[in-house]
Amino acid sequence: MLELLWLPFTIDFMQQALITAVLLSVAAAVLSCFLVLRGWALMGDAISHAVLPGIVLAYAAGVPVVIGAFIAGMFCTIATGFMTEHSRLKEDTVMGVVFSGMFALGVVLFSFFAIDVHLHEILFGDILGLTWRDVWQTGLVALVSVSLVWFRRKDLIIHSFDPQHAKAIGLPVRALHYGLLVLLSIVIVTALKVVGIILVIALLIAPGAIGYMMTDRFDTMLLYAVSSAVVASVTGIVLSFALDSAPAPTIVLMLMLIFVLVFLFAPVHGLIRSKRRARYAGHVMNNPG
């Protein structure tokens, strides 16, 4: 049994999968903190679906997929903003319509162009078919996005917490807003090969949510987010090898397991602690003195 668990660390394509998954999950986890704090969960989901037509067209035109994906992602957010402003609909409604429409367009476009990738690979990733080049690319993206977010995190925190104050002290609020969107698109494109565009949202939300439930300080939240994402990636891939299950969904399942555990047992904000606190308060109220 132990050998079966160790085996993936010795095989070439499993090593590539492990390293790439860890790098990607770190980049996604760092972004996820801001997605959670800004209430951008649906936005992340929307962009990850909406990039599909961009990817297909970029493949067909022979330009880097990142560019196509980025343009499509931006189009989704801008179209959503425009339609929300010019209709009586709420933003999440418009977003739901726009991103599902773009996703459908992507699938239809896909059948028009003869592209030498399987749709299945784009949707669910192909983590066992990576090359060392993919590993390097993911590493680069992770390095750039993590260091950008880390060194500008204080500005990003202010901008998420109190955009009015951010503006009052002269922070470049637009640059921060769009910078975060750009990073989001880049990470989503990088996730393409690893977990696919359907499941990437799990990596972009769950780690931040876990960190958020664990602590009241941002830097600690970031730490919890990154470590839970890394643990889920490694255990997910190792388990998928042992169980012969698909790696990406197994990673997501591990993440969900951590999420549920934290939801129940987190030190302050967990369900059990809050329940116990409430009961204790009730006890004190009923038996004063």
Next chain:
Amino acid sequence: MADVGNNQAPAGIEANNVTVTYRNGHTAIRDASFSIPNATICALVGVNGSGKSTLFKAIMGFVPLAAGTVEILGKPAGRALKRNTVAYVPQNEDVDWDFPVLVEDVVMMGRFGHMGFLRRPSKVDHEHVESALRRVDMLEYRHRQIGQLSGGQKKRVFLARALAQESRIILLDEPFGGVDVKTEESIITLMRSMRDEGRVMLVSTHNLGSVPQFCDHVVLINQTVLADGPADVVFTRENLEQAFGGVLRFHVLGGQDLHDDDDAREVTVITDDERPFVLYGENDPAAKSEKVPDKTDQP
């Protein structure tokens, strides 16, 4: 901070013919002009929807001006913002109280404009945070998450942030909402001392009763500026009637109800929703004397 008060110095905030139209086409402010001198506490008074918050947004540049200009200390508002001259104390509803930041983190946010590229707080920054927290009497709460505070304490944290920011101009949107009399008094005391340091505070409030007590200057607003000037000139029954239309509650106790003798003076209680404004005397603006009652329980 230099003491200002002479006439040559530029006004604290000066708006010239400001018009603000929201993107849905609604014009919330039309042709508003006013001027607030330095070292002044100025009340911004008007009914719900009269455009108070909109005016703040216009000064801060959150909504574009369809027409007109705003100048801060004699410079265009945009330039003043870049120089960290304006602090903003948000309405309670505008803040995400679950955000993972501690009290001292929020106050430190006031220092960011003074920090370098990497926003590493220096010893001076830490000192400013500490003295600001001490000044609003919140030092012992510095390690609390901001959601775990009472309404009045939350207000004081954001005041401390404005203090730490060292800005000359401070905008406060309804700082007395959900705050008890004691905290209100302490906020007023704090604002007075900040005024004496030469700062300008623009305060939107529905507590009409406190306005003559702590404000030097009043801007009455309803879509446009109805009146602006020193409180004792502008804050009159006539102007308030004009600003509030039928919304105000007037309670007039005539001379006969009030006195056993034939004293003709009467009491007028004017209330928007919170602390009432009380006029006592004959119904003649020149002979009026004002008195501010303690906050009574409002129905």
